[in-house]
Every structure is written in structure tokens, then in C-alpha cells.
Amino acid sequence: MVLHQDCTNRKDKLDILMRRIRVVVFLAGLVAASSLAAEEPLTVSAITAQTTVSTRNISLTGEIVARDTLTLSFLSGGRIASIEVREGDVVAAGDVLARTTSIQQEQALRAARAGVSTATADRDQAREDLRRQDALLERGATTRVARDSAADQSRVKDGVLAQALADLALAEKALEDTVILAPQSATVTARFVEPGQVIGAVQPVIELALGGAVDAVFDVPESLLTSTHAVATVRLAPLDIPQQEFFGTVREVSPLVDPATGTVAVKVQIDEKPAGVEYGDAVRGSTIESTARRIVLPYRAMSVSENGPAVWVIDPETMRVSLHQITVDRYETGIILVAGGLDEGALVVTAGAQLLYPDRLVRIHAETSQ
Structure with a gap:
């Protein structure tokens, strides 16, 4: 009985040992298969980096x-009575372009004209008095003082008339300033105010193209x-x-x-x-x-690192990849222009970059063109 039990125990132990050996061999096979799979080259597409003179269309x-414009305005403020033109109108020299209300200016002009009429009559009367005093003085019928007084009055009235004429000129000018006339043939390019609007002095009203x-x-x-x-x-x-x-x-x-x-x-x-x-x-x-010579790559070649834009570069001797930081000059439709960080002739991965990691073994399926 003892011998039989010992034989049974030995057999059980042997079975356990064999099972363990099979498990170890199986696990070793898995590890070996994983290693072989890890070393299996990843198929990618690549391009040879080349510098070229790039052009860009700026639009x-x-x-x-x-080219030559003239902005017209009223010299004094007021309310816009009418705007006679619209944008795009062609005007001739002397055409009326705009008006402001002119009631006050017209009243001032009438008062100035009345003042001139009164001053003219007073001057004429003073001159007539002076001529009469001169005639009387020649006959000895008046005094030198009376004659000199008449001469003084004549000069005063001349001054009053001169002032009245100046006031009339100012009133006429003020009335003229309520109208904007075209200085020459031109095209209206802008109107800045509308009828009824109250404007200030020299506020832009109309712009002309000369x-x-x-x-x-x-x-x-x-x-x-x-x-x-x-x-x-x-x-x-x-x-x-x-x-x-x-x-x-x-x-x-x-x-x-x-x-x-x-x-x-x-x-x-x-x-x-x-x-x-x-x-x-x-x-x-x-x-x-x-522009300056730049390396042009398809947009799909660009990857990214923690420091910014980058590309995967293949070492042609080992066929393993490394991530290279690049400086991008600018982006255009479908391409990127590289200003630095990449040497001419480098093999740059253009397809499959999303599956790469540093030192990954790859094989080139095809070299793509730019």
C-alpha cells in the first residue's frame, strides 16, 4: 500500500511539472511572438525634402x-434747406449743389441795402451843404467856421456810407454762403447731410471727384x-x-x-x-x-510635439524614425513651407505618421511627390 501511494504521488508531481513546463513554453512563445511583432516594420509613405523657390498669390x-477729391461745406452753420444732387451725379461749374435756410441772411441784406440808401442820401445832402457853404463864403455871407463844419459833416457822411457799403458786401457774402456751387465740372462721390439737418460751420456736406x-x-x-x-x-x-x-x-x-x-x-x-x-x-x-527658398511638404506630413510643429524623419541606414522639430514659414492650401529644422534630402514620413513613435522600424511603401 505504501509503495502504491508513493508511485501515485510521484505521478501527480510529474504531471504538475509537465503542465508548468508547457505553460512556461507557451508564455515564452507569446513573448517571442510579441518581440517579433514589435520588430515588424511599419509600412509608410515618405518624401525626400527638397528646397524650392516658393511663390504665393496675395489677394x-x-x-x-x-485720385483728386474736394470736400465742400458751408462757412456758417444752419439748417439744410435742400441738397440738389445725389451720389454719382455729374455737375458743371456753377451748378447749385446745396442750400441752407437763408431767412436771416436775406433780412440782413435788406437792412444793409436800406442802410446804404440812407447813407447815400445823407452823404449827398452833406456834399450839397458843403457846396452851399463854399458859395456863401466866397460872397462873404457866411463864416469860415460854418464852412469848415459843413466840410467835417461831409467827411463823416462819406465814412458812414463806406461802412454801409462794407456791411452790404458782408450781407451779400453771407447770403452767397448759404449756397454751395460746383467750382468746376466734377462727379459727386458722397453727400454727408440730408435736408432738415442742422449743421455746424465747415461741416462736410458734399464730396466731389475732380x-x-x-x-x-x-x-x-x-x-x-x-x-x-x-x-x-x-x-x-x-x-x-x-x-x-x-x-x-x-x-x-x-x-x-x-x-x-x-x-x-x-x-x-x-x-x-x-x-x-x-x-x-x-x-x-x-x-x-x-519668396526665399523653402522646403515644401504636404500638409499630411506634419505632426506635433510638446514644442510645436514637427515631422517624422527616417534614418535611411537603420530605417528607424525620429521626431524633428520644425519652424513653419507659412501654411498654404494642402502644403506647409518649412523655414528651419529640416535638412534638404531628409526622408520625411507623409502617411502613417499617426502610428509612429521614436525609433520605430519602418519600411517605405512609396515615395510621394510634392
């Missing part, structure tokens, strides 16, 4: 304006002016008629930055205004700029 929207010369004005971001080369020629096209292209040259760049928008006003001279293009029309201005 902004502006407005057609008159002559036919026009410019296109653009509000250009300051950063764009500092980062681009000087541009001479600009391609223009009305937004309503984009196929009607014409050209202009940069005439003036404002030295001041608009603090509200952060933009700089740039005027583009248009030598020949196309038919159908009017003041105030919206126009698109475009120019192509050649």
Missing part, C-alpha cells in the same frame, strides 16, 4: 476712389508689408465682373498704421479706367510674390 479687396483719374485703395495688413518685397504692378478686377482684368501700379503707401484695424492704406494708380468701373466699386487686387 486683397479694395475700393475704386477718385477729373477722371482714379485709384484703387486697399487696407493692407502691416505684417504683409514687412514680410514681402516691394510690389510694383497689381492685377485688378471688379468683384462684379471678375473676368474684366486691368492693371495698376502702387502709387502711395501710407506712413501710418490705422490703430483700429492694424492696416496700412495703399493706393494703386489706375492709368486707364475700364468701362463700367465707377467710384465706390469693390475691386480685387492680386499679385504673385516669389
Whole structure:
């Protein structure tokens, strides 16, 4: 019985040992398989980084304006009686553009004219008295004092008449100032007030475009002016008629930055205004700029690290990847332009980057083109 029990125990122990060996072998196989799987190269697409002279199309929207403008206003304040023109009207020299109420000025003019009439009559009477005193003095019928007094009165009346004439001139000028006349042939580009509105002295009322010369004005971001080369020629096209292209040259760049928008006003001279293009029309201005040589990569090549934009670069000898920090010059549709952090000729992963980690073994399925 003892021998039989010992044999049974040995057999059980042997079975347990064999099971443990099988488990160990199985686990070792799993570890080996995992190691082999980890070393299995990941298939990716890559591109060879190459520098090229990049270009970009700069396009902004502006407005057609008159090159020479004149803003008209009333010299004295008052209530607007009428505005005789609208935006876009063509006026000739001497045409009435606007009026203010002139009741006070007309009353002042009538009073001034009456004052001139009275002063003229008084002067004529004083001169007649002086002539009579001269005649009497020659006959000895009056005194020198009386004659000199008449002469003094004549001079006083002359002065009163001169003042009355000056007042009349001022009254006439005040009445004239209630009307704005066109100084020359022009086009109305803006009216700033409406009938019935009370305005102050020299408040803008109407703006005129003098002559036919026009410019296109653009509000250009300051950063764009500092980062681009000087541009001479600009391609223009009305937004309503984009196929009607014409050209202009940069005439003036404002030295001041608009603090509200952060933009700089740039005027583009248009030598020949196309038919159908009017003041105030919206126009698109475009120019192509050649920039410094940059490495151009497809947008899908870009990854990111804790420090910013990065790309995965393949070591051609080991076929393992590493994450390289890059400096992006700018982003364009479908591509990124790299300013630094990447050497020309480097193999950059363009597809499969989301599955990578440092030192990952890869194989290149295909090299993509830019």
C-alpha cells in the first residue's frame, strides 16, 4: 500500500511539472511572438525634402476712389434747406449743389441795402451843404467856421456810407454762403447731410471727384508689408465682373498704421479706367510674390510635439524614425513651407505618421511627390 501511494504521488508531481513546463513554453512563445511583432516594420509613405523657390498669390479687396477729391461745406452753420444732387451725379461749374435756410441772411441784406440808401442820401445832402457853404463864403455871407463844419459833416457822411457799403458786401457774402456751387465740372462721390439737418460751420456736406483719374485703395495688413518685397504692378478686377482684368501700379503707401484695424492704406494708380468701373466699386487686387527658398511638404506630413510643429524623419541606414522639430514659414492650401529644422534630402514620413513613435522600424511603401 505504501509503495502504491508513493508511485501515485510521484505521478501527480510529474504531471504538475509537465503542465508548468508547457505553460512556461507557451508564455515564452507569446513573448517571442510579441518581440517579433514589435520588430515588424511599419509600412509608410515618405518624401525626400527638397528646397524650392516658393511663390504665393496675395489677394486683397479694395475700393475704386477718385485720385483728386474736394470736400465742400458751408462757412456758417444752419439748417439744410435742400441738397440738389445725389451720389454719382455729374455737375458743371456753377451748378447749385446745396442750400441752407437763408431767412436771416436775406433780412440782413435788406437792412444793409436800406442802410446804404440812407447813407447815400445823407452823404449827398452833406456834399450839397458843403457846396452851399463854399458859395456863401466866397460872397462873404457866411463864416469860415460854418464852412469848415459843413466840410467835417461831409467827411463823416462819406465814412458812414463806406461802412454801409462794407456791411452790404458782408450781407451779400453771407447770403452767397448759404449756397454751395460746383467750382468746376466734377462727379459727386458722397453727400454727408440730408435736408432738415442742422449743421455746424465747415461741416462736410458734399464730396466731389475732380477729373477722371482714379485709384484703387486697399487696407493692407502691416505684417504683409514687412514680410514681402516691394510690389510694383497689381492685377485688378471688379468683384462684379471678375473676368474684366486691368492693371495698376502702387502709387502711395501710407506712413501710418490705422490703430483700429492694424492696416496700412495703399493706393494703386489706375492709368486707364475700364468701362463700367465707377467710384465706390469693390475691386480685387492680386499679385504673385516669389519668396526665399523653402522646403515644401504636404500638409499630411506634419505632426506635433510638446514644442510645436514637427515631422517624422527616417534614418535611411537603420530605417528607424525620429521626431524633428520644425519652424513653419507659412501654411498654404494642402502644403506647409518649412523655414528651419529640416535638412534638404531628409526622408520625411507623409502617411502613417499617426502610428509612429521614436525609433520605430519602418519600411517605405512609396515615395510621394510634392
